[in-house]
Amino acid sequence: MYKLIGSPKTRAFRVMWMLHELGEAFELDPTPPRDPKLAAINPSLKVPVLQDGSDYVIDSVAICQYLADKHGRLTFKAGTIDRAHQDSFTQFAVDDVESCIWVAAKHTFALPEEYRVPDVKRACQFDFDRAMKSLSARLGDKQFVMGDTFTVPDLLLGHTIGWAASMKWTPPDGNVADYVARVRARPAFAAATAQRDALK
Numbered sequence: 001m002y003k004l005i006g007s008p009k010t011r012a013f014r015v016m017w018m019l020h021e022l023g024e025a026f027e028l029d030p031t032p033p034r035d036p037k038l039a040a041i042n043p044s045l046k047v048p049v050l051q052d053g054s055d056y057v058i059d060s061v062a063i064c065q066y067l068a069d070k071h072g073r074l075t076f077k078a079g080t081i082d083r084a085h086q087d088s089f090t091q092f093a094v095d096d097v098e099s100c101i102w103v104a105a106k107h108t109f110a111l112p113e114e115y116r117v118p119d120v121k122r123a124c125q126f127d128f129d130r131a132m133k134s135l136s137a138r139l140g141d142k143q144f145v146m147g148d149t150f151t152v153p154d155l156l157l158g159h160t161i162g163w164a165a166s167m168k169w170t171p172p173d174g175n176v177a178d179y180v181a182r183v184r185a186r187p188a189f190a191a192a193t194a195q196r197d198a199l200k
């Protein structure tokens with residue numbers, strides 16, 4: 001059975017959601033970020049970490065893609081043009097969407113206080129709004145970024161754009177807002193949310 005290490009209030013939530021999508025059993029170890037016990041597994045002391053047998057995989061995106069590949073679901077096959085487009089959306093989720101949210105979050109609470117520059121958040125919001133316009137154009141009237149098939153980048157975008165709402169950043173009414181609502185209405189998202197909230 002898999003073991004997921006990381007408080008579900010963190011990016012570990014993505015992996016929980018993924019495991020629920022796949023219907024895979026897992027043990028949850030809600031270790032918080034920067035816990036010294038992480039040092040032996042991840043020198044950056046970040047979560048999540050997935051334990052698979054005697055192996056540990058770090059980074060939520062790598063873990064989600066690994067699980068999708070291993071179980072042959074929520075992904076196109078490596079080496080196909082569809083996979084190239086899918087991976088392009090994954091990179092977009094990380095580079096264009098997550099990076100501005102994470103930088104803003106760091107300058108709100110994560111960095112030591114003396115390193116926080118509050119004005120950075122305005123620039124991050126500008127970047128986020130730009131990413132939402134780009135996503136709107138790339139998504140068009142498709143159900144999911146790759147068409148009718150829900151894949152790894154949909155999970156990452158659904159999680160990350162939802163996270164942005166905690167800073168009151170939301171996509172304008174339209175195809176992206178509808179897409180995010182659609183993705184977050186999935187039963188596996190509800191199951192992961194219930195599991196997270198039960199730990200509060």
Ligand SMILES: N[C@@H](CCC(=O)N[C@@H](CS)C(=O)NCC(=O)O)C(=O)O
Pocket residue numbers: 009010011012033034044045046047048058059060061110
């Ligand atoms: N790219 C990594 C980022 C992991 C990450 O930054 N996790 C946060 C919690 S969501 C963390 O552990 N932060 C501790 C720190 O930045 O020191 C991933 O997606 O897993």
